[in-house]
Structures are given as structure tokens and as C-alpha cells.
Amino acid sequence: MNCYEEYSPLSQETQSFDIDWKEYNSNKSSSVDSVVINSFQYTQASQISSYPFMGQVNTYMGGGYIYKLQGEKANISSQMKLLKENNWIDKQTAAIFIEFTLFNPNINLFEYCVITLEIIASGSFVNSAEFYSLDVLDVNNSGLLSFKILINIIYMMFIFIFMIVEIRRFIKVGFKYFLEFYNYIELVIIGFSWAAFSMYIYRIYGSYQIYDTLSQKGSVSTKYINLQYISNTDQLLTYFLAICTAFGSLRFLKLLRFNKRIIVFIHAFKLSIKELTSFGIVFLVAWFSFVQLFYILFNNMKYGFSSLPKSMETCFQMILGHGGVLFVDKYGNYDIAGICLFFCFIVCIIFVLMNIFLTILYDSYVEACNDTTLDNDDPELFAYLKSLLASIFFCFKNENEKIKPFYFDIWDGLPSRFDVIIKKWEKVIKK
Numbered sequence: 001m002n003c004y005e006e007y008s009p010l011s012q013e014t015q016s017f018d019i020d021w022k023e024y025n026s027n028k029s030s031s032v033d034s035v036v037i038n039s040f041q042y043t044q045a046s047q048i049s050s051y052p053f054m055g056q057v058n059t060y061m062g063g064g065y066i067y068k069l070q071g072e073k074a075n076i077s078s079q080m081k082l083l084k085e086n087n088w089i090d091k092q093t094a095a096i097f098i099e100f101t102l103f104n105p106n107i108n109l110f111e112y113c114v115i116t117l118e119i120i121a122s123g124s125f126v127n128s129a130e131f132y133s134l135d136v137l138d139v140n141n142s143g144l145l146s147f148k149i150l151i152n153i154i155y156m157m158f159i160f161i162f163m164i165v166e167i168r169r170f171i172k173v174g175f176k177y178f179l180e181f182y183n184y185i186e187l188v189i190i191g192f193s194w195a196a197f198s199m200y201i202y203r204i205y206g207s208y209q210i211y212d213t214l215s216q217k218g219s220v221s222t223k224y225i226n227l228q229y230i231s232n233t234d235q236l237l238t239y240f241l242a243i244c245t246a247f248g249s250l251r252f253l254k255l256l257r258f259n260k261r262i263i264v265f266i267h268a269f270k271l272s273i274k275e276l277t278s279f280g281i282v283f284l285v286a287w288f289s290f291v292q293l294f295y296i297l298f299n300n301m302k303y304g305f306s307s308l309p310k311s312m313e314t315c316f317q318m319i320l321g322h323g324g325v326l327f328v329d330k331y332g333n334y335d336i337a338g339i340c341l342f343f344c345f346i347v348c349i350i351f352v353l354m355n356i357f358l359t360i361l362y363d364s365y366v367e368a369c370n371d372t373t374l375d376n377d378d379p380e381l382f383a384y385l386k387s388l389l390a391s392i393f394f395c396f397k398n399e400n401e402k403i404k405p406f407y408f409d410i411w412d413g414l415p416s417r418f419d420v421i422i423k424k425w426e427k428v429i430k431k
Contacts, residue, residue, distance in 0.1 A: 013092070014063070016041035020087045036086060039067035049226045053097070056126050056307055057118040060095055093119055101225050103214075110134040110210075112227040128306075132231040136207040152200060159193045166190065182254055188247045196240035199233050206230040264368045272364035279360060283353050290345050291315050298338065318345060319354075 016024045017040045024041070045051065045062025053060050067083060069076050083089070089096065095118045102111040111133055118126040166186055170177045177183055206229065213225060253262075269276075295311040298304075304314035 014042050021090065035068060036082060036088075039065055039083070039088060040086075041065070050228055051232070053114075053116075055095060055116055055118050056128055057120060058094065064097070095119065099226070099228075101227055108135060110136065110227060112231045114228075132227070132234070134227060134231060134234055136203065136210060136230060136234070152197065156193070156197055159190060162186070163190050182251065185247050185250050189244055189251075192240045192243045192247075196237055196244060199237040199240060203230065203233050203237060206233065264365065267371065268361065268364040268368035271367055272360050275360045275364075276357075279353075279357060283349075283357070286353060287315065287349060288312075290341075290349070293341065297341070302338075315345070318342065319349060 018024050019037065019040060021040065043063055043066050048062070048066065050062030052062055065088075067079075067088070069079060095116060098115040098117075100113050102113070103109070104111075111131060113132075114130045116128045116130075118128075120126060166183070169183075210225060210227075210230070291308070291311045294305050294315065295308055299306055299311075303310075305311045
């Protein structure tokens with residue numbers, strides 16, 4: 001477990017000091033524990049495999065003054081008391097980070113934990129905590145690791161072939177390639193697929209390093225394993241795969257263009273793009289006004305509004321109807337001010353602005369339905385697939401064999417129609 005403090009980037013201190021932040025003297029002997037003395041000496045980020053950390057108040061560099069906590073709970077309390085006596089935390093301290101790593105050998109699961117205490121100008125603390133669960137030790141399961149690597153290789157082979165096809169298409173059409181919407185989706189899939197693959201390779205490399213560290217005798221109890229790099233890599237891998245999945249799903253719109261309803265909907269969206277742009281500006285101004293209001297009033301009382309990004313996320317959830325429970329505590333007591341503001345948010349955003357949004361779409365949809373030019377668009381998907389399969393299975397058909405055209409004139413069947421009408425008329429007269 002590591003406990004270290006940092007200064008803000010603009011006023012970061014990088015010098016080494018003696019006890020009680022006095023001038024450092026390497027020849028001076030002290031009766032204080034060497035671990036405490038080392039905690040007043042600056043440690044660079046490269047020495048602890050760290051990187052800059054973005055807190056709620058400020059962004060901090062990876063280096064700092066580190067104290068390694070060891071022993072049981074009672075011993076840790078005495079060590080913290082010793083640091084307090086030596087004035088390790090003073091007025092110049094900007095943030096305190098408590099890092100520790102847990103490992104469950106039964107399921108090969110790591111838990112990387114970071115508890116942050118940021119000291120603001122008023123002297124109070126802004127606390128936050130982050131926990132990352134990592135399952136990185138597939139290296140001891142060669143069968144599972146080989147299967148995952150095989151699947152990734154097959155996927156990257158498809159991406160490589162797909163990239164070659166897109167390059168050839170760009171060479172063929174030139175800069176007109178960027179005029180088509182679906183080409184941007186394909187470029188995003190290719191780029192983030194390669195980025196995810198690089199993160200996966202680095203994740204395997206980090207897993208082998210951790211496995212080698214744990215394989216060393218006594219390393220589990222004596223050496224701290226910093227999982228900051230690999231946890232960040234694992235998060236980036238998750239984000240990149242999510243982006244590839246999302247844009248891969250958008251590519252199905254290229255197939256749905258055969259459906260007449262989808263064609264009408266897309267045309268309706270094109271007709272309403274100007275009105276939706278103007279409406280979007282008004283909606284963002286009103287929505288972000290509520291975001292700032294909730295953040296200013298409840299940032300110290302509600303976790304969902306503790307930061308501006310979290311307030312934006314919570315207000316978006318409130319549009320979906322999942323935010324009202326935030327204003328009710330665990331004892332069932334209601335926050336009257338919060339409930340009133342939540343009611344105003346629902347009325348303004350959902351009952352007013354969302355209905356305007358639906359009205360714009362409905363008017364454009366009615367106009368698109370009355371557009372007769374849409375009847376000449378692509379055929380239905382079934383007919384397209386049928387013609388495609390027919391061209392595949394009959395591609396080896398004799399080219400000399402031609403299908404004789406069959407012409408049918410509707411006037412040829414007119415005499416038989418008259419005969420049927422005369423017979424029915426005679427039956428009516430007889431009756």
C-alpha cells in the first residue's frame with residue numbers, strides 16, 4: 001500500500017527535504033525510521049510507473065512524496081500518527097493519494113484502488129475513490145489465452161482485408177470517397193480496431209510482467225504492484241471495443257436502406273435537419289442550465305451531482321425517468337427543494353421541449369410519406385437478395401442460351417371476360 005502527497009502542476013515541488021520539510025542533508029544522521037525520511041524525498045513518476053492523475057479539483061503529475069504503509073491496521077495507525085508528528089501533511093499539500101492492490105488467487109482477479117483527498121483553498125477535503133477490477137492473468141491458462149489470441153488474429157485479418165478494400169476504393173474515386181457518409185463509419189471502425197489491438201497486445205505484455213512478479217518467492221508480501229498503467233490500458237481497450245461495436249451496428253443501416261419505412265424515415269430526417277438544428281441549440285441551452293443549477297445546489301449533498309460531468313449524466317437519466325430517487329434519502333425523507341426542481345425539469349424538458357421535438361419529426365414524416373419520388377428508390381431486401389443468389393447460382397449458365405421474352409396482351413383475354421359477364425347477366429334475368 002502506498003500513501004503519497006502531491007502538489008498542483010503549476011507549483012509542484014520536486015526537491016528532496018529532511019524531516020519536517022527542512023533542508024535536506026544526506027550526511028545528517030537521524031533516529032527517525034528511514035522509511036519516514038524517504039517519505040520527504042521526491043520520487044519521479046517514472047520510478048513508480050505512474051502517469052498524471054485528473055482529480056475533481058485539479059490535475060496532478062505522477063510523481064510525489066511517497067510513504068509505504070506496512071503491517072496490520074494498528075501498525076498503520078501508528079505510522080500515520082508518526083507522519084503527523086513529523087508534519088508530513090502541511091499547508092502546501094495539494095492532494096493525498098492512498099493506493100493499494102488486492103489479489104484473489106482463486107479467481108485470478110486484481111482490484112486496484114485509489115482513494116484521493118484533495119485539499120482546497122478553504123482547507124476542506126474533496127474526496128473521491130476509484131476501483132478497477134482486472135482479470136489479466138490468462139497467461140496461466142494457455143488454452144483460453146490461445147483461443148482469445150486466435151479470435152483476435154482472425155478479427156484483425158478481416159480488418160486488414162477491409163482496410164485494403166477501402167484503400168483501393170479511395171484510389172479509384174479519389175477525394176469523392178469522403179462525400180459518402182458510410183465511408184466515415186468504416187474509417188472509424190478500422191482506426192479503433194487497430195487501436196484496440198495495440199491495447200490488447202500491451203495488456204498481454206503487462207500480464208506477463210505481473211505473472212513474473214507474483215511467481216517470485218516472497219514478492220507478494222514485500223513488493224507493491226502498481227496497476228495504474230495496465231488499468232488505464234484495460235479501460236482504453238474497453239472504450240475502443242465499445243466504439244467499434246457501436247459503429248459496426250451503424251453499418252447495418254446500409255442494409256436497412258432497402259426497407260421503404262427506413263427510406264421514408266431517413267428522408268424525413270433530412271427534411272427536418274434545419275428545424276432540428278435550431279431546436280437542438282435551444283434544447284442544449286435549457287438542459288445545460290438545469291445541469292449547472294443542480295450541480296451548484298447539490299454538489300456537496302448528492303453523489304450524482306458531485307461534478308459537472310456527473311451532473312450531465314444524471315440529468316440525462318432524469319429525462320429517461322430514473323433521477324427522482326436521488327432526492328429521497330435512505331430513511332424515506334424527501335428533499336422538498338430537490339423535488340420541486342425535479343418537477344420543473346420534467347415540465348420544461350420533457351413535456352415542452354421533447355414534445356416540440358416529436359412534432360418536428362412528425363411533420364417531416366408526413367411530408368416524406370407524401371413524396372412520390374421515394375417509390376423509385378432501392379427494391380426490397382428480399383428481392384435484392386433473391387436476385388443476388390440467382391446471379392451466384394446461375395453464373396455458370398450457358399451464355400448462348402437466351403431467355404425468350406414472353407409478351408402478354410391484356411386485350412387477348414377480353415372475349416373470355418365478356419362471356420363470363422353474359423352468363424352472369426342471363427342468370428339474373430331468369431331469376
